[in-house]
Amino acid sequence: MTFTAAIESAAVIDAAAGRCAGCSTRESCLGGLKAAGVCGFSDSSGRSVERGQHLFRAGEAIHCVFVLRSGAIKTYVTAASGDEQILGFYSPGDVIGYDSISAGKHSRNAVALVPAEVCRIPLESLVQSCAQSADLLNRLLAGMGQEIQRLQGMLKMERLTAEQRIALFLLNQARRQGRTEGSAGGYVLQLAMTRGEIGRFLDLATETVSRTLTRLKEAGLIQIDRSGIRLLNPTALHRIVQSQPVNSVERIAA
Amino acid sequence: MTFTAAIESAAVIDAAAGRCAGCSTRESCLGGLKAAGVCGFSDSSGRSVERGQHLFRAGEAIHCVFVLRSGAIKTYVTAASGDEQILGFYSPGDVIGYDSISAGKHSRNAVALVPAEVCRIPLESLVQSCAQSADLLNRLLAGMGQEIQRLQGMLKMERLTAEQRIALFLLNQARRQGRTEGSAGGYVLQLAMTRGEIGRFLDLATETVSRTLTRLKEAGLIQIDRSGIRLLNPTALHRIVQSQPVNSVERIAA
DNA sequence: CGAAATTTTGAAATTGATCAACGCCGGTGG
């Protein structure tokens, strides 16, 4: 109950129609964009989540689907052995909770990596609205289909070598972060998660993550500055992902 | 085009209303069961697929979702390196194609492991029917949610040891095959796939699958007879799955 | 029956995990 109380105490952002106005993700919002510039949900509400605070936990009853407006959130499950497995890192615009629609309760935990804001969309009204709006239904089905394909992609990732997984992870993060271009060319990405979290996402030991990043750095493919990573040679990273396991940095670096 | 032709030439089962009558999966069919004992889809049609024949291939346009009525089907993708990754084995009653709804085209291949029969549900009418039947919409969303959770389960599976993965696989197969009880107690399951296919599903080398099955057999937990496997001690298999990696057959076998 | 595919078994090689130690950085409190 302690965590439930913590969740309830989270700040609730004004639910007025003006809420959508400043939303950076409204163009691609699940609710669609109505004429007035607000989303199609009349009863959605916002919420801010502090770093380290849970958005929901496995086992809790489900009432909403969440759209991440800002910040970063991870979802994870805890194995019987006690160690956590990260199922996804979410960036602004992502929808969290598709898996739990019609499931009754959450199957995993969600926690903010940095201060975040989400939009809560009540499940009941979401489903009911689908009966009226074919457009919404299509967006919902598409969103769920994409979630399935994202998981299939993770499954593929798990068959790659450590180096390939890290390279693919960096490329994916860069793509999701909207390709913030750095001054000296190449993409710069800001990692909201620790090495350990990357490892628990990719199924690699922290040490392996660190070693592999170092190797990529020494090969001149990336530049590391605390939690900021600059992709100096995305093409080479791509080649690493595509290459046969026998190849590696030494063979790929142009 | 060759494969498209092959698909079109597949036998089309009579689309009369009587089709549902003999369907072993109609109780749990996506379409629901109407008063007349037939499913809610007026325009679905059946199709039989021979062993080794493809139901669909990655890249093809999507027209239908399939409900497997009998037989066994696997879905897979082919990596750049050429080797296949199996994404799922389907048993009668399973729905195939959720991932592709609203995606436009298939993201993976589906092929019959043994002669199979499927029911084709046109995508367009499925989505349109959801607007009229809240019941159908709920079943569809639940099905897609379950598919997401199935993939999350696969993700968890990939973090287990070879022995745990095999044990879990056997238990899952037994559950899905409806717990056909054997004469001498314990569950008997008929594997429609080869050792190599099990390996490409669990991400294990064929040799590892074979070795692990042998070890389970020698520990007295299972009995192997060609492609038939009898689970002599499901409880012990469960314990293997739950146990810490340090434990293994020797420690678990009661 | 015989050829091809699958399965099994053995031995060696390899990848990534684990164990261990150290450095770095930020915060905290004297």
Next chain:
DNA sequence: CCACCGGCGTTGATCAATTTCAAAATTTCG
């Protein structure tokens, strides 16, 4: 202001699980 502390990251050495390579045994199917 500085010393201490804890978390995080890096690096090195060793270890274990699984893959790979190789070959024989078995099964399947034409």
